[in-house]
Amino acid sequence: MREIEFTPERSQYVYTFGGAEPAMRIEPGTAMRLWSEDAFNFALTSVDHLPSQHIDIRYVNPQTGPFYVEGAEPGDTLALHIVDLTPARSFGASSTIPFFGGLTGTDRTALLQDALPEATWIYEVDTARQTVGFQARFGDFEVSLPLEPMLGTVGLAPGASEVRTSLVPERFGGNMDTPEMTIGTTAYLGVNVEGALFSIGDGHYRQGEGEACGTAVEGAMNSVIIVELIKGSAPLWPRLENDDYWMVVGSSRPMEDSWRIAQLEMVTWFTEMFGLHAMDAYQLLTQTSLAPIANAVDANYSVVVKVAKSLMPGGVAYDGIHHELRQAARQLR
Amino acid sequence: MREIEFTPERSQYVYTFGGAEPAMRIEPGTAMRLWSEDAFNFALTSVDHLPSQHIDIRYVNPQTGPFYVEGAEPGDTLALHIVDLTPARSFGASSTIPFFGGLTGTDRTALLQDALPEATWIYEVDTARQTVGFQARFGDFEVSLPLEPMLGTVGLAPGASEVRTSLVPERFGGNMDTPEMTIGTTAYLGVNVEGALFSIGDGHYRQGEGEACGTAVEGAMNSVIIVELIKGSAPLWPRLENDDYWMVVGSSRPMEDSWRIAQLEMVTWFTEMFGLHAMDAYQLLTQTSLAPIANAVDANYSVVVKVAKSLMPGGVAYDGIHHELRQAARQLR
Amino acid sequence: MREIEFTPERSQYVYTFGGAEPAMRIEPGTAMRLWSEDAFNFALTSVDHLPSQHIDIRYVNPQTGPFYVEGAEPGDTLALHIVDLTPARSFGASSTIPFFGGLTGTDRTALLQDALPEATWIYEVDTARQTVGFQARFGDFEVSLPLEPMLGTVGLAPGASEVRTSLVPERFGGNMDTPEMTIGTTAYLGVNVEGALFSIGDGHYRQGEGEACGTAVEGAMNSVIIVELIKGSAPLWPRLENDDYWMVVGSSRPMEDSWRIAQLEMVTWFTEMFGLHAMDAYQLLTQTSLAPIANAVDANYSVVVKVAKSLMPGGVAYDGIHHELRQAARQLR
Amino acid sequence: MREIEFTPERSQYVYTFGGAEPAMRIEPGTAMRLWSEDAFNFALTSVDHLPSQHIDIRYVNPQTGPFYVEGAEPGDTLALHIVDLTPARSFGASSTIPFFGGLTGTDRTALLQDALPEATWIYEVDTARQTVGFQARFGDFEVSLPLEPMLGTVGLAPGASEVRTSLVPERFGGNMDTPEMTIGTTAYLGVNVEGALFSIGDGHYRQGEGEACGTAVEGAMNSVIIVELIKGSAPLWPRLENDDYWMVVGSSRPMEDSWRIAQLEMVTWFTEMFGLHAMDAYQLLTQTSLAPIANAVDANYSVVVKVAKSLMPGGVAYDGIHHELRQAARQLR
Secondary structure (H helix, E strand, O other): OOEEEEOOOHHHOEOEEOOOOOOEEEOOOEEEEEEEOOOOOOOOOOOOOOHHHHOOHHHOOOEEEEEEEOOOOOOOEEEEEEEEEEEOOOEEEEEEOOOOOOOOOOOOOOOOOOOOOOEEEEEEEEOOOOEEEEEOOOOOOEEEEEOOOEEEEEEOOOOOOOEEEOOOEEOOEEOOOOOOOEOOOEEEEEOOOOOOOEEEEEEEEEOOOEOOOOOOEEOOEEEEEEEEEEOOOOOOOOEEEOOOEEEEEEEEOOHHHHHHHHHHHHHHHHHHHHOOOHHHHHHHHHHHOEOEEEEOOOOOEEEEEEEEHHHOOOOOOHHHHHHHHHHHHHHHO | OOEEEEOOOHHHOEOEEOOOOOOEEEOOOEEEEEEEOOOOOOOOOOOOOOHHHHOOHHHOOOEEEEEEEOOOOOOOEEEEEEEEEEEOOOEEEEEEOOOOOOOOOOOOOOOOOOOOOOEEEEEEEEOOOOEEEEEOOOOOOEEEEEOOOEEEEEEOOOOOOOEEEOOOEEOOEEOOOOOOOEOOOEEEEEOOOOOOOEEEEEEEEEOOOEOOOOOOEEOOEEEEEEEEEEOOOOOOOOEEEOOOEEEEEEEEOOHHHHHHHHHHHHHHHHHHHHOOOHHHHHHHHHHHOEOEEEEOOOOOEEEEEEEEHHHOOOOOOHHHHHHHHHHHHHHHO | OOEEEEOOOHHHOEOEEOOOOOOEEEOOOEEEEEEEOOOOOOOOOOOOOOHHHHOOHHHOOOEEEEEEEOOOOOOOEEEEEEEEEEEOOOEEEEEEOOOOOOOOOOOOOOOOOOOOOOEEEEEEEEOOOOEEEEEOOOOOOEEEEEOOOEEEEEEOOOOOOOEEEOOOEEOOEEOOOOOOOEOOOEEEEEOOOOOOOEEEEEEEEEOOOEOOOOOOEEOOEEEEEEEEEEOOOOOOOOEEEOOOEEEEEEEEOOHHHHHHHHHHHHHHHHHHHHOOOHHHHHHHHHHHOEOEEEEOOOOOEEEEEEEEHHHOOOOOOHHHHHHHHHHHHHHHO | OEEEEEOOOHHHOEOEEOOOOOOEEEOOOEEEEEEEOOOOOOOOOOOOOOHHHHOOHHHOOOEEEEEEEOOOOOOOEEEEEEEEEEEOOOEEEEEEOOOOOOOOOOOOOOOOOOOOOOEEEEEEEEOOOOEEEEEOOOOOOEEEEEOOOEEEEEEOOOOOOOEEEOOOEEOOEEOOOOOOOEOOOEEEEEOOOOOOOEEEEEEEEEOOOEOOOOOOEEOOEEEEEEEEEEOOOOOOOOEEEOOOEEEEEEEEOOHHHHHHHHHHHHHHHHHHHHOOOHHHHHHHHHHHOEOEEEEOOOOOEEEEEEEEHHHOOOOOOHHHHHHHHHHHHHHHO
8 A cells, every 4th residue: 555654844734624735646545644733733832821822813723734636526435544543742732712612602602701711731641551631720630531532623625616714614524523533434525626635633632522612632643544535426424434333424503403414414324325215214213323412612513423333234335445444454553 | 118110090191291290109219110101102003003193292202100209399309210121012113293303394493395204113122132123114124223221201390380291301301312311320300399290201112312203112111210319409400320421411402502501510510529620620521521412303402411430530429329229229120 | 342450469470371370351352451560570679689689580570360361262363452551660670680691601501601790770761751761880871762662471371281481482472572562563372272361471661672681671561452362263373463564473492493483484374365375475475574583582582574564465364353453442542 | 986897707707705816906985886697697587497407506696806905904894885786687586496495404404305396486677666576486476576676795705714605694794695785884894804805796686584585586786886994993793884773794503693793793883882881782782772684594694783873872883984985975876
């Protein structure tokens, strides 16, 4: 397998999906070793760093990419398989940013109340124990949490000539902030423009579902990703697959619309995989779907609908490409 | 332990939370063996039964209860521990009801489109294999799914002199439709009126998260439940606990408000259990919460926020009553 | 015309729709002169009165009623024509209540931020000039605003054996808080129970659309209302009519659902009045509807959809009963 | 006053806010006579034209512009005063597009139901009577409605390097679809990029509030607009002013967030104009705001909050520029 390694210069960071020249052109079937900066652009390195003083909001969620995939055309499906994710620094950071997050008024849920207190939490990575350490900022509580690295953003250039900030989760993927975007997952994304122009970033050393305060344990990340191209078959919304689950991510507002999107896309997927009538798929999924919230804090809210493969023997998606990618990954990692 | 067995006559079914005379007065510390009718009031027993012709909408989600708990006063906490749930019939039913469900316009999301097709699915219970059987109605697909019994409704009488239909999930519990309301779970509900007046019903032999089409595998249920009373300490919203998780259920509209409710209540719970400042709890929960949707179809949408106890060693809720109830349950079951 | 005058004793105040014994039985065709207490239950009579110290949340929005209308049966339509509204006191009050209102987190939009400052504003009524006077509480700005009295709540007993607090707007009317509920308006409400059991209250000397902070210029009110009964023809949601407009009020969450409800009910009304196909009504209303928000602060959000009669010559609703009531009103007032 | 006339070639139509080269550079203080194509790109000219067969979704809402305003910098305020709007064709068109509109499932409110029937309505313009004619498509009802021309889209290039389709209403204005954007209105928009890069389009010969079915009486338009630049003072969200009202347009989802945005921006504006404390402004606006929905169908829902100047004597916005523009307009028209 072709392997490519890429660490962007700071000047190469990209803050949008779409609108940027490709960092590189790659062939389908390439394994990429990518380094990405953290969502704060390395602005928060101490608990004394307050977001309002250190973060430049124009430069958050820097993306590594975009990468032009040879042969990718609108209507195709880009398959991105996450082989490995490892922290590229010895600590991650999280913070409460004024008027950003799930339990505060925001620029959208626009209220008159004062902002919540700003604060920054630094989580030390313990590589041996594979943990990150929480230390209270308003008391002295401590606890170690398992390192569970994931990518907050995986996205393509949007269609309709749009350019969106890297803070947005949408039909093209983007800032979905789902813990499912982790080692062993294959993401299927519908291609909107020639070359697909995918990028990744916003590494999280750990994140709960919902990403309640708006920022996970944010950290620079080393990612190993295999890129494949499936001609045609573009899903309407991002689909994910790992060894145990089929998943869809819907992103919109209000949150029930995010769920509706994901659930309907899963109905479609089930009609494709199992030859089911849509009403039968709707019924069967009613009894089998899981529905974890991904984020409740971004420009769109993201909801995952997922189904355990163990419940539905015989289902094969995209001709079994996930299985092949897993095999290939074993040789890489 | 005192044990009481109760199977209501049809004339004793109750269709509201609040507004009904108690079926019985019980002492805290009682184990109850309760039978409950299915949500359709046993109206759908064949795939030929269409909801619009067989269901009387005035008589759905019949409750078994309410039960007056001696000594329960407003501000107290009722603890209901689910010892066991077993199907009381050999089949469950599910159906698509016109203008009800998650992927259709409803009386609230009021649209001009025609209703989806009505249909009824009958799921045979295989007791030996502990499965329920799905059979396609618009094709010939079949699959067996694990029996995973749960209660759709567990609720108390509301406050403010309100009486609500048994279709509503709210602060008082009710029709939350979460798969977490299952064997081994203790529910903590804030008491609003003298005697608490709790009831249960809406047994599901199995349900996915979201309850997409609006009805689970609905079936009559035999429930074994231990009732305990905690003086004071009423949570604002329903809290659940099992051996592995602390959980809160928020119910409102839009769905982001359901999540906000549950997440904020969990912040409160964490400040209580761990002496954390609210901002530290908010931060820590950002990295540790799970957030499965319970239902996306009822009068309010319900979202669960849950945290694995394994991540937070040392946490003890309500003086360890869940553990005690688990011990007691072992002797009963 | 029969006339009845009724001023409830404090002990007769009712805080729910449904669940209360009728204050009186009346015949259709009766004119009623009703006195109602203000929404705060007369607890705020000075700018020094803070809501958290003076308001008892169990006793807000006291209703005058309910009145049992002879002959009213489920499926009938109650027509309530507002002949006159006059302030029953020399001042009205408004206040910001902690975690209640449109630009603050609430019990539903549950956030971690501190509450907004509490404050009470007293508006003196100038009967000669027909104004109420605003005086800043955090500065010295003053302005007189036209007196434009309206009723915040006009509601019937709900169906499905429910009892709802008088704070809720719903299908049965209730706390809709629309400035359209004013002198010269006829409200058509679908009857859910024998006798209809309507009540009124929550007089506002003036209110903007949205009722942004959650409380209007609240004041005791003298209302003159003619009660009529239309057999059958119950609208699904409250319809209003004045000399210039047909109107529908939808109440739910999120606010787009309130709008959908009102718009769809207006489509239905147009198919009835003009014999239009629903698609033609949908199209025509797209170009002619007005859509003012009523409240953005209550348990449900209320949206009005209204159409100017001048645009649609020849439209007659309910056999012209509004016109007849206007005639009758002239003799009363 | 400088006057410029511009009618774009078809090849010059722009379908985004941002991302396009300026059609022209203009000085502040210029009056522009602009022609714009209709939202369907002139694809629907007969009732036999079905949207799914005639509309190319990549080419809808064509914009005339963008125009680079000399001296405009981020943080400045662009003032666009609408002097005149006249239909540029003898008919307008409206249609129901599959899965688009307010009373149907959409790509966001994703449902399983079949699409509503497609249909196109053609409205003949009667210049003498100043009306447009509705003719039923599913029956034989006819009615003439007043011509009330307005612009659906008035927008600037977004910030954060974004490019958005011309279907989106946002902080930068865009597809707000409010009937308030009409003759005599001045729009104040915050500049995000050098030159502001404003464009207009989506002329409506008439539209109800909400734009229920998703399309107004769409028609090519001749617009006369005076462009002025105010250094600094950029409002966070679009503000409008006419002789009688101050207005703000908020655009987001769910609709209550659109309202919150608009209401909060109006609070800010009132603190600026009247020196009021935010809490006093909140209170005063509670009793004086109007809150008509603009659109309930676009990528974001738009809500207007407006206040009658007659209620607040002495208020002057932006040093009275609206008054000056009105004076200037009289000489032009």
